[in-house]
Amino acid sequence: MDEFEPQIIAFCCNWCTYAAADLAGTSRVHYPANVRIVRLMCSGMVDPMYVLKAFEGGADGVLVAGCHLVDCHYIDGPEKCDAMFAKLSKMMHVLGLEDERLRREMISTSEGTVFARVVKEFVDQLKKLGPSPFSSLRKEKVAV
Amino acid sequence: MNLEDIIQETKTYYCLECGKCTSVCPVAKYDPSFSPRAIIEDALLGFEDELIFNQKLFSCLTCYTCQQRCPCDVDFPVFIRKARAIAQNNGQHGICAHSGQLQSLARLMTSPDIKQRRLEWLSDKYRTSNDSDVLFWVGCAPYFEPIFEDIEFRALDITEASLKILNLLGIEPRLLPNEKCCGHDVLWTGDIETFKTLAEHNAAQIKEVGVKKIIFSCPEGYRTFKLDYPNFGFDVGCELQHISEFLAERIEKDGLKFNEVKKKVTYQDPCRLGRHLGVYDAPRKVLESIPGIEFVEMQYNRLDSICCGTSAWTNCDSYSNIIRTQRLSEATLTGAETIITSCPKCQTHFRCAMVDKGEEKRAMPSIEIMDLANLVASAMGD
Numbered sequence: 187m188d189e190f191e192p193q194i195i196a197f198c199c200n201w202c203t204y205a206a207a208d209l210a211g212t213s214r215v216h217y218p219a220n221v222r223i224v225r226l227m228c229s230g231m232v233d234p235m236y237v238l239k240a241f242e243g244g245a246d247g248v249l250v251a252g253c254h255l256v257d258c259h260y261i262d263g264p265e266k267c268d269a270m271f272a273k274l275s276k277m278m279h280v281l282g283l284e285d286e287r288l289r290r291e292m293i294s295t296s297e298g299t300v301f302a303r304v305v306k307e308f309v310d311q312l313k314k315l316g317p318s319p320f321s322s323l324r325k326e327k328v329a330v
Numbered sequence: 331m332n333l334e335d336i337i338q339e340t341k342t343y344y345c346l347e348c349g350k351c352t353s354v355c356p357v358a359k360y361d362p363s364f365s366p367r368a369i370i371e372d373a374l375l376g377f378e379d380e381l382i383f384n385q386k387l388f389s390c391l392t393c394y395t396c397q398q399r400c401p402c403d404v405d406f407p408v409f410i411r412k413a414r415a416i417a418q419n420n421g422q423h424g425i426c427a428h429s430g431q432l433q434s435l436a437r438l439m440t441s442p443d444i445k446q447r448r449l450e451w452l453s454d455k456y457r458t459s460n461d462s463d464v465l466f467w468v469g470c471a472p473y474f475e476p477i478f479e480d481i482e483f484r485a486l487d488i489t490e491a492s493l494k495i496l497n498l499l500g501i502e503p504r505l506l507p508n509e510k511c512c513g514h515d516v517l518w519t520g521d522i523e524t525f526k527t528l529a530e531h532n533a534a535q536i537k538e539v540g541v542k543k544i545i546f547s548c549p550e551g552y553r554t555f556k557l558d559y560p561n562f563g564f565d566v567g568c569e570l571q572h573i574s575e576f577l578a579e580r581i582e583k584d585g586l587k588f589n590e591v592k593k594k595v596t597y598q599d600p601c602r603l604g605r606h607l608g609v610y611d612a613p614r615k616v617l618e619s620i621p622g623i624e625f626v627e628m629q630y631n632r633l634d635s636i637c638c639g640t641s642a643w644t645n646c647d648s649y650s651n652i653i654r655t656q657r658l659s660e661a662t663l664t665g666a667e668t669i670i671t672s673c674p675k676c677q678t679h680f681r682c683a684m685v686d687k688g689e690e691k692r693a694m695p696s697i698e699i700m701d702l703a704n705l706v707a708s709a710m711g712d
Contacts, residue, residue: 235429276476
């Protein structure tokens with residue numbers, strides 16, 4: 187049997203983490219290809235629904251990443267994101283999702299290597315956990 | 331199912347176009363673009379696309395005010411529910427409150443592999459028993475807890491108060507660790523498949539534990555179990571009771587007495603408990619039997635009661651907010667200091683309106699709101 191390849195949806199802010207992922211690419215830092223990046227203007231706009239939808243679609247883990255607290259282009263995006271994330275984690279905890287499947291990171295533009303490290307760590311963690319408890323809801327199998 | 335079938339099933343063809351539905355509709359009162367009569371007309375003229383792809387389809391509160399007044403007994407709320415099912419099949423998911431999180435949670439719950447941690451809040455203060463004949467349905471309260479933190483609403487307060495009441499009356503209820511959403515919200519947003527999966531799971535779980543009675547603190551769950559499960563062929567095979575009915579029964583049969591609570595209160599009839607199931611007297615009886623409670627009715631009460639503005643977490647817009655504000659003002663006008671309701675969702679919506687950060691905030695009436703179970707719990711024990 188093939189090794190389990192987790193699928194990760196990463197919500198990344200346009201100004202910091204998306205640029206960091208870009209930097210990781212241009213500086214040829216290798217990281218696993220299990221991550222699908224969704225670019226958003228700000229981590230503060232991540233709605234819990236986006237994350238729920240990712241799990242409904244069969245994601246094994248979700249990464250929400252954006253600027254550091256002081257770097258936000260919209261002043262208080264990361265604070266909003268933190269507040270949303272705290273509520274969301276509690277909700278997903280009740281639902282029986284392992285807490286490790288949700289990850290909140292702050293990665294700035296220059297931290298391409300940090301982005302690569304976070305993705306690597308996350309993939310290792312998810313490989314240990316196995317498929318998400320909602321993976322049976324996935325309609326079609328997507329090749330990683 | 332197509333539009334023609336729905337017309338046949340809900341006897342929409344009897345419509346006289348008298349417009350009573352639109353004239354009593356709480357949404358149509360403020361939203362000029364929403365009209366039950368026009369929706370029925372679209373259906374009867376065969377304008378399926380206009381009907382299905384109209385986002386206003388999700389504005390209906392399914393509060394049953396129209397159906398109560400209809401001279402031809404057209405079941406408009408069920409018509410809407412079925413039309414929404416067609417809309418869902420056509421990829422129209424409507425605009426849902428909280429961006430559809432609550433519906434999404436219900437869909438996620440259909441996964442057979444999940445192990446919910448829904449009873450972590452339960453403390454030693456409450457006695458529960460796995461051999462009990464009585465089951466208490468916890469419902470979505472553990473999920474509402476984090477979602478509604480910021481409007482200072484603790485849904486589990488209602489659950490805890492209900493458990494306290496049951497314990498004080500000598501009942502140690504059974505709680506199901508893996509109960510799933512009753513499916514009310516997905517059913518009324520038209521997602522029939524999800525509803526069936528959830529109903530099947532719940533009905534099987536309840537049959538397996540073999541209880542004689544289920545007590546609900548949420549009228550939506552109660553309605554779904556009482557009317558929709560049998561309609562879809564799921565039988566739970568036991569007696570169902572809302573906590574207010576249970577208390578009214580105890581007052582009548584066993585002469586249950588309460589301690590004094592000095593308060594002037596009014597009562598908001600939840601649409602699911604009132605118009606859907608016809609339970610108007612039980613909560614009033616409970617209120618009147620608490621010494622010290624001065625009970626006043628709002629102008630629109632019982633059958634005419636006005637909905638809290640959103641149901642089944644579908645469309646919640648500025649019109650919903652006006653409905654809520656109006657209802658809150660009506661409650662304030664009675665001179666009551668507290669609105670009592672027996673539905674956690676009514677409470678959520680009213681609280682939300684009162685902490686709304688919108689422009690109208692200054693005009694927003696402020697009044698205490700409390701669940702019947704909380705009031706009763708405070709009138710019991712030492």
